[in-house]
Amino acid sequence: MTTTCAIAGCGPAGAVLGFLLSRAGIPVVVLEKHNDFLRDFRGDTIHPSTLELLDQLGLADEFLKLPHRKVSHVQVETTAGERLRFSLERVPSKFRYIAFMPQWDFLEFVTSHAARFPTFTLLRNAEVVGLIERDGLVRGVRYRDAAGEHELEAALTVGADGRTAVTREAARLPRLETSPPIDVFWFRLPRRQDEAAAVFGRIGPGLLLVMLDRNDYWQVAFVFPKGKGDEIRARGLDAFRADIVRVAPELADRVGGIRSWDEVKLLTVKVDRLLKWSTPGYLAIGDAAHAMSPVGGLGINVAIQDATAAANVLWRPLSEGRVSDRVLEEVQHRRERAVRLLQALQGFVQSRILQPALMSTGAPSLPWIMKLITRTPFLRDIPPRLIALGIERPHVESPDRYNPGA
Ligand SMILES: Cc1cc2nc3c(=O)[nH]c(=O)nc-3n(C[C@H](O)[C@H](O)[C@H](O)COP(=O)(O)OP(=O)(O)OC[C@H]3O[C@@H](n4cnc5c(N)ncnc54)[C@H](O)[C@@H]3O)c2cc1C
DSSP, X not given: OEEEEEEEOOSHHHHHHHHHHHHTTOOEEEEOSSSSSOOSOOOOEEOHHHHHHHHHTTOHHHHTTSSOEEEOEEEEEETTSOEEEEESTTSSSSOOSEEEOOHHHHHHHHHHHHTTSTTEEEETTOEEEEEEEEXXXXXXXXXXXXXXXXXXEEEEEEEOOOTTOHHHHHTTOOEEXXXXXXXXXXXXXXXXXXXXXXXXXXXXXXXXXXXXXXXXXXXXXXXXXXXXXXXXXXXXXXXXXXHHHHHOGGGTTTGGGOOSGGGSEEEOOOEEEESOOEETTEEEOGGGTOOOOSGGGOHHHHHHHHHHHHHHHHHHHXXXXXXXXXXXXXXXXXXXXXXXXXXXXXXXXXXIIIHHHHHOOSSOOOOHHHHHHHHSHHHXXXXXXXXXXXXXOOOOOSOOTTSTTO
């Protein structure tokens, strides 16, 4: 089988790139190792920049008919009674909220729309196991499905296969890895309808909890110092539940819902960045090019912005059947500055705000820098703006070949 663009992975980056390129008339095959998009929680935040993208594509109204929660505030509280609020209501966008929607609904929406283009193919249960390389050039992927192993030749291969990408390993691209000082346990607890709709950050003595409103349940992140997961587990579930209640007393009536450690997923927080995103015939985007920290919930947004920028750069060379190294480097050039800046800001929050909070044993207090930011009119809108829109907002420049007048 041959195609023009093979995309490994159908997460936010692969799905959006597949949509945009096939809409521009480029034959695309997206290979996804799972049969469906239902999987562990990996972030369900659709930020204003993604809603703007859908709006440009004429899809926002239909998308927002899917069940979702609109959240416009992030509230940080300490158990000592301090509180501050970040608001998205002044973000310069038509959409001044984060839409919380299961990631699988978003991916299903994007791929079902892409499937209307004859140039789009999604292969499910197709696990990419390696790259086809000839004469120093990547010429496609090797993948496995129920029928066995196959080859898919392509003018360009895009690695959008996430933070453990097989393709970027096969492409042997140099990588810079940092070790953030935190890890996270994720779990769910029921949410009552009378509870406020917001994202809550809770700081207690040596404790940090983030609660994301998912309508009928809270998706909870229990943040702890890196590598201490086994120690916390060894103390037992009762001690874990007691820690949760210490920092979020209102959860006392339902914390018993965590019946076993199987319901508590460990996220080993990992941050890395490829020094070079491409090699002849291959380009990495999204988490495959740069795994983001969960701080600020930026990963999906950044991955989708990568995909948009990549489609803007690639559609014309791909329609002419060849993509030069310079073109691939242009994608990195357009996106790298934003990614590096966001990773640096996440690193600052991790080491200057989260780590000190986790290390403190006395009465918790809000970090002075957060107080300064929220009390200064010029500064207070910067964090919500970064979360909502990122650093740069690539607009769709690739055409719609099937509806040229749109
Ligand atoms: C627990 C957790 C919580 C998070 N919370 C948030 C949040 O609230 N907000 C936010 O913005 N970000 C969040 N993130 C980060 C976010 O999920 C990622 O940054 C984002 O999904 C990256 O998109 P991507 O398309 O690059 O990669 P992924 O979403 O990882 O998608 C990669 C896709 O490739 C597929 N794949 C992998 N290997 C292969 C293979 N060999 N062959 C074929 N297919 C393959 C995978 O199945 C997957 O579908 C969270 C991440 C985790 C782990």
